[in-house]
Amino acid sequence: xxxxxxxxxxxxxxxxxxxxxxxxxxxxxxxxxxxxxxxxxxxxxxxxxxxxxxxxxxxxxxxxxxxxxxxxxxxxxxxxxxxxxxxxxxxxxxxxxxxxxxxxxxxxxxxxxxxxxxxxxxxxxxxxxxxxxxxxxxxxxxxxxxxxxxxxxxxxxxxxxxxxxxxxxxxxxxxxxxxxxxxxxxxxxxxxxxxxxxxxxxxxxxxxxxxxxxxxxxxxxxxxxxxxxxxxxxxxxxxxxxxxxxxxxxxxxxxxxxxxxxxxxxxxxxxxxxxxxxxxxxxxxxxxxxxxxxxxx
Amino acid sequence: xxxxxxxxxxxxxxxxxxxxxxxxxxxxxxxxxxxxxxxxxxxxxxxxxxxxxxxxxxxxxxxxxxxxxxxxxxxxxxxxxxxxxxxxxxxxxxxxxxxxxxxxxxxxxxxxxxxxxxxxxxxxxxxxxxxxxxxxxxxxxxxxxxxxxxxxxxxxxxxxxxxxxxxxxxxxxxxxxxxxxxxxxxxxxxxxxxxxxxxxxxxxxxxxxxxxxxxxxxxxxxxxxxxxxxxxxxxxxxxxxxxxxxxxxxxxxxxxxxxxxxxxxxxxxxxxxxxxxxxxxxxxxxxxxxxxxxxxxxxxxxxxxxxxxxxxxxx
Numbered sequence: 014x015x016x017x018x019x020x021x022x023x024x025x026x027x028x029x030x031x032x033x034x035x036x037x038x039x040x041x042x043x044x045x046x047x048x049x050x051x052x053x054x055x056x057x058x059x060x061x062x063x064x065x066x067x068x069x070x071x072x073x074x075x076x077x078x079x080x081x082x083x084x085x086x087x088x089x090x091x092x093x094x095x096x097x098x099x100x101x102x103x104x105x106x107x108x109x110x111x112x113x114x115x116x117x118x119x120x121x122x123x124x125x126x127x128x129x130x131x132x133x134x135x136x137x138x139x140x141x142x143x144x145x146x147x148x149x150x151x152x153x154x155x156x157x158x159x160x161x162x163x164x165x166x167x168x169x170x171x172x173x174x175x176x177x178x179x180x181x182x183x184x185x186x187x188x189x190x191x192x193x194x195x196x197x198x199x200x201x202x203x204x205x206x207x208x209x210x211x212x213x214x215x216x217x218x219x220x221x222x223x224x225x226x227x228x229x230x231x232x233x234x235x236x237x238x239x240x241x242x243x244x245x246x247x248x249x250x251x252x253x254x255x256x257x258x259x260x261x262x263x264x265x266x267x268x269x270x271x272x273x274x275x276x277x278x279x280x281x282x283x284x285x286x287x288x289x290x291x292x293x294x295x296x297x298x299x300x301x302x303x304x305x306x307x308x309x310x
Numbered sequence: 311x312x313x314x315x316x317x318x319x320x321x322x323x324x325x326x327x328x329x330x331x332x333x334x335x336x337x338x339x340x341x342x343x344x345x346x347x348x349x350x351x352x353x354x355x356x357x358x359x360x361x362x363x364x365x366x367x368x369x370x371x372x373x374x375x376x377x378x379x380x381x382x383x384x385x386x387x388x389x390x391x392x393x394x395x396x397x398x399x400x401x402x403x404x405x406x407x408x409x410x411x412x413x414x415x416x417x418x419x420x421x422x423x424x425x426x427x428x429x430x431x432x433x434x435x436x437x438x439x440x441x442x443x444x445x446x447x448x449x450x451x452x453x454x455x456x457x458x459x460x461x462x463x464x465x466x467x468x469x470x471x472x473x474x475x476x477x478x479x480x481x482x483x484x485x486x487x488x489x490x491x492x493x494x495x496x497x498x499x500x501x502x503x504x505x506x507x508x509x510x511x512x513x514x515x516x517x518x519x520x521x522x523x524x525x526x527x528x529x530x531x532x533x534x535x536x537x538x539x540x541x542x543x544x545x546x547x548x549x550x551x552x553x554x555x556x557x558x559x560x561x562x563x564x565x566x567x568x569x570x571x572x573x574x575x576x577x578x579x580x581x582x583x584x585x586x587x588x589x590x591x592x593x594x595x596x597x598x599x600x601x602x603x604x605x606x607x608x609x610x611x612x613x614x615x616x617x618x619x620x621x622x623x624x625x
Contacts (some may be wrong), residue, residue, distance in 0.1 A: 021524045021525075021526065022524050022525045025422070025524065025525040025526050026422075026525070029419050029422050029423065030423075032415070032419050033419050033420065033423060033432060036416060036419075036432075036436070036496070037432050037435065037436075039493065040435060040436050040438075040439065040493065040496065040497065041435055043450065043454065043493070044435075044438065044439070046461060047450065047453075058459060059458070059459045061459075061461070061464035061468075063461075105340065105341050105344065106341075108337040108338065108340060108341050109337075109338060109341035109342070111334070111337065112331075112334035112335070112337055112338045113338075115331075115334065117327060118331060118334060119324055119327050119328055119331070120335075124338065124342060127342075127345060127350075128345065131345060131349035131350065133606070134353060134602070135349075135602065136349075136352030136353045136355060136356050137352075137356070137579070137595060137598035137599065137602065138579055138580060138583055138584065138594065138595075138598060139355070139358070139579075139583045139584070139591050139594050139595045139598065140352040140353070140354075140355030140356055140358070140595060141352045141355075142583075142584065143352075143355050143358075143369070143591070144347075144348070144351055144352045144355065160348055162341075162344050162348075163341055163344055163345070165345075168341075193333060194331070194333035194334055194337075195333050219441055222443070223441075223443035223444065223445075225443065225444060225445050225558060226557070226558050226561075230584065241443055241445045244443070244445045244446060244449060245445045245562065247449075248445065248446065248448070248449025248452065248453075249445065249448050249449055249452065249562050274453075274459055277449065277453055278453065280449075281446050281449060281450060281453075284443070284446055285441070285442050285443070285446055288441040288442075289438060289441060292437070292438070292441055293434065296434060296437065299437075299501060
């Protein structure tokens with residue numbers, strides 16, 4: 014529909030543009046700065062010469078990151094927890110959500126009530142810790158996967174999706190043809206549910222990749238800890254062992270300190286990369302997935 | 311006789327449907343076992359809040375506390391009680407007041423942007439920080455707000471202002487916490503509003519344009535009422551979680567200097583319960599329960615209130 018822009022509308026457009034530009038800059042700038050800093054020379058960062066683009070381009074930070082054994086181990090551990098964990102999550106979610114989405118599934122109501130109940134009442138830190146302890150999961154790889162095998166919220170989203178997108182007629186037709194439930198799920202439900210599977214996979218993957226607290230509580234062995242724990246040691250607690258930088262031409266303490274700054278920026282980039290690469294592919298499903306899962310049902 | 315027949319028939323039907331659906335039951339078994347073990351069983355352990363838990367004896371064997379609510383009473387008399395409550399409320403109320411309207415404003419703004427390509431770009435970019443982990447966010451804060459080399463202080467010196475030691479001053483903690491939270495989640499929280507806005511009937515806008523309404527008037531009279539129900543439901547949800555301030559982030563940002571303002575209920579629970587030299591399991595559990603109960607009361611109250619005021623509510 015065409016209409017003339019009135020004077021007030023033009024003011025509106027300008028103000029609107031300014032607001033959006035401001036938000037855009039505020040969100041984008043720190044991200045760009047981190048990437049640029051990670052590609053600059055340490056002295057340029059310290060002297061504040063990095064404004065927007067990399068200054069004195071160098072890959073020193075990345076070299077230092079990948080020369081660090083703890084970072085590499087952490088990265089591989091995180092990958093493992095994320096991939097295996099997400100597979101378990103998605104499988105468990107579908108296993109629970111599909112039967113609950115079926116009409117006339119006897120006992121489904123009771124299970125749904127159980128789910129809602131567990132969403133409302135959480136035992137809290139200590140009772141959960143005692144459970145993990147009594148199951149002998151402390152300091153085992155499984156502790157990063159099994160206690161988080163399912164997220165009730167994601168189950169709810171998935172149930173709603175199945176209900177709204179898989180027509181009953183499809184099930185009836187397949188049953189007439191003698192199709193079993195397993196076959197129906199594998200050949201019809203799953204292929205039709207790619208959007209929701211993509212969204213919950215991303216949610217679960219993010220959760221695994223970023224999980225830090227349970228690793229801190231339950232894992233002690235250095236060879237088991239995920240990347241986030243290594244990141245905490247280096248980025249937050251500043252426990253950057255100097256020998257990991259020594260290999261890179263240490264002339265004086267200040268050079269090492271400078272390299273430490275650079276390494277931190279590179280580390281921030283490396284640790285965020287896997288998810289940032291993944292998410293544009295799944296982004297198009299977001300709105301749908303989130304609307305389905307929204308409180309309005 | 312007839313009734314008996316009917317129930318028998320019904321039971322028969324149930325049995326048949328269970329038999330027919332056996333594959334579904336097989337599927338559901340493992341997840342249900344998981345829920346029972348990892349969600350229900352820990353609830354049994356909650357009773358240690360009323361006991362004097364001794365790890366060696368276990369949950370069932372430990373003696374009941376005397377008086378029964380000893381650990382709760384101890385918490386109310388704890389010299390940290392008011393400080394922890396005050397910090398929790400300050401951070402969360404501040405976060406809500408500053409952070410709740412912004413995604414709405416952002417969604418409204420974006421909705422009136424003509425250029426689709428720019429719109430998509432801005433949307434995509436603002437989602438990105440949501441995927442950065444808490445540890446990295448805190449790491450970034452520490453880099454940016456460093457005294458000498460951080461970009462914020464370098465900007466300050468450039469503008470001729472005094473440097474601020476952000477992590478070495480207690481007062482800056484709530485601001486850094488809240489605004490970094492907003493920075494991280496602005497885009498992602500706006501998704502639901504953007505989706506609601508696209509669902510508004512275009513005929514409403516067309517009619518308003520015919521009546522000579524300008525964009526601001528349309529925003530005020532059509533778009534805002536359109537997203538109100540969603541906003542109120544989200545607000546209710548957030549109010550219920552008011553005591554659940556982001557635990558991990560606060561814990562990571564804490565240091566001996568800002569602890570006065572940064573110790574919140576959840577970090578206190580962790581410290582008393584697991585991180586201290588003498589873990590007090592019962593005491594810590596009691597504090598956790600206190601928090602959950604208050605949260606539940608809050609969510610029920612606000613739900614009732616929002617039902618009265620706006621006729622939209624959670625349940």
